C-alpha cells in the first residue's frame with residue numbers, strides 16, 4: 001500500500017477511495033461534498049454492480065495504457081500515458097518525455113496536445129490518463145498536474161467543450177471522471193484575454 005496524493009485536496013492520504021460505494025475517507029475528503037450533486041466517480045469496476053465505463057472511455061483508456069509504455073523516463077522511471085479524443089472521434093496519444101534538464105520534461109497530456117496540434121487537431125471531447133511506476137502500480141488514479149490542467153483548459157475553450165478527464169489507476173479498476181472545469185475552477189483562458197479564438201478552431 002503506498003501513499004498517494006489526495007485528489008481533492010492535494011494532501012497525502014492512504015487508501016482514500018473505498019471500494020463498494022465510492023465513499024471517500026472522511027478524514028480526508030468529506031463525503032458530503034460528493035453527495036450533493038451528481039459526481040462521475042467510478043470505483044472498483046471489477047466487483048460488478050458498479051458503474052461501467054462507456055465504450056469510448058474504455059477505448060481511450062486502453063490507448064493511454066498502450067502509450068504509457070512509450071514513456072521516455074530515465075530520471076523518474078515513472079510511466080504516464082494519455083489519450084485525447086477529438087471532436088470527430090480520432091484518438092491521439094502521448095507519453096511523458098523527460099530531459100536531463102528536469103524542467104524541460106514534458107508530461108503525457110501536453111505531449112498528446114502538441115502531437116494533436118501538429119496533426120491538425122485542436123478540438124477535443126475527452127482525455128484519458130494512466131500511470132505506473134517502474135516496479136509498482138498506482139493504487140489511486142493519476143491526475144493531471146497544474147500545467148496540464150491549464151493547457152487542457154485552453155483546449156476546452158478552443159473546443160467549446162468542457163473536456164472530460166478520465167483518470168485511472170494502473171489496474172484500471174479505479175477510475176475518476178471529472179470535467180476540466182472541475183479540475184481547474186475559476187480558470188484563466190484565451191477568452192479572458194478577449195482573443196478571437198474562432199480563427200484557431202480546427203477539428
Ligand SMILES: [Zn+2]
Nearest residue numbers: 107144145148
Ligand atoms: Zn502535467
